[in-house]
Amino acid sequence: MPRPEDPPLKPCPLCGGGLRRQFEKFGYWVLLCPACDTAVIDPMPSEKDLKGYYSLDYFKGNRAKFGYSDYAAEAACLKRAFSARAQTIRSFIPKGRILDVGCANGAFLAALGPEWEKHGVEISPEILEDSPPPKDVKVFTGDFLDYPGSPGLFDVATLFDLLDHVRDPQAVLRKAAGLLRPGGLLAVQQGDRSSLFARALGRCWHIYIPPTHLWYFSRAGLSRLIERQGLKVVRCEYEPRWASLSLCLFRLSYILPAFLVDPVYRLVKGTRIGELSVRFNFRDFVTLYARKGPA
Numbered sequence: 001m002p003r004p005e006d007p008p009l010k011p012c013p014l015c016g017g018g019l020r021r022q023f024e025k026f027g028y029w030v031l032l033c034p035a036c037d038t039a040v041i042d043p044m045p046s047e048k049d050l051k052g053y054y055s056l057d058y059f060k061g062n063r064a065k066f067g068y069s070d071y072a073a074e075a076a077c078l079k080r081a082f083s084a085r086a087q088t089i090r091s092f093i094p095k096g097r098i099l100d101v102g103c104a105n106g107a108f109l110a111a112l113g114p115e116w117e118k119h120g121v122e123i124s125p126e127i128l129e130d131s132p133p134p135k136d137v138k139v140f141t142g143d144f145l146d147y148p149g150s151p152g153l154f155d156v157a158t159l160f161d162l163l164d165h166v167r168d169p170q171a172v173l174r175k176a177a178g179l180l181r182p183g184g185l186l187a188v189q190q191g192d193r194s195s196l197f198a199r200a201l202g203r204c205w206h207i208y209i210p211p212t213h214l215w216y217f218s219r220a221g222l223s224r225l226i227e228r229q230g231l232k233v234v235r236c237e238y239e240p241r242w243a244s245l246s247l248c249l250f251r252l253s254y255i256l257p258a259f260l261v262d263p264v265y266r267l268v269k270g271t272r273i274g275e276l277s278v279r280f281n282f283r284d285f286v287t288l289y290a291r292k293g294p295a
């Protein structure tokens, strides 16, 4: 519950609407803007804090950062998820120039065929060094808002599990929309806080992990945010997700007591059993595909 000594809240950074305190988690407030149906954490971490966040330990099992148990070990699972997504993208645009923002080791771009000209943006130099992307992927290391691409350069831009990690999702969408040619395709995947699963779990929903996630979108709110940038949402998918058993256990520890999950996690991590692929779909991750209007 909000306390009398809590300072008054600033307006919603996305729409200027009034924010309401929902709940506290990990020392942060989660605030909801009913006007744009988006939630945001308070206080917002500084740019400097966020830069240091995505060091190699984020990808290699630092549980305090809620990242990955071992990103490289997820290769088989990611390949399955990414192949399906690549197929959806090809159904819109069969070939061309694509930009994947937050590309990590380029696993998604690798799932596209050789007929694509592949570009990526990745903020973490450590993951690129540890697990270099394929040679046909041209990577810009740094903040996407500093990406030097010319307007209209790309046929497709993808933002998978990215918008909730950035301080200004609106600026990121604006930049991505500007980089697309008229008729180009934008694909955005995010946890959906309006999903039945998320609403049933409330503050225990595994996506509520401040300060890893700074924003929590609903399907409707995210659609409006995308359409505000001159795009039209043309398809909405709740794709199945794949994760290794190790990663499932790693993430279960966000919601279950460590003494229950840790012993099993330690037992299977790095073993063949830990590498088993688990397919799941709680319909709480939405992928929106949007086309840019004519010039």
Ligand SMILES: [Zn+2]
Pocket (backbone or CB within 6 Å): 012, 013, 014, 015, 016, 017, 033, 034, 035, 036, 037, 038
């Ligand atoms: Zn708002």
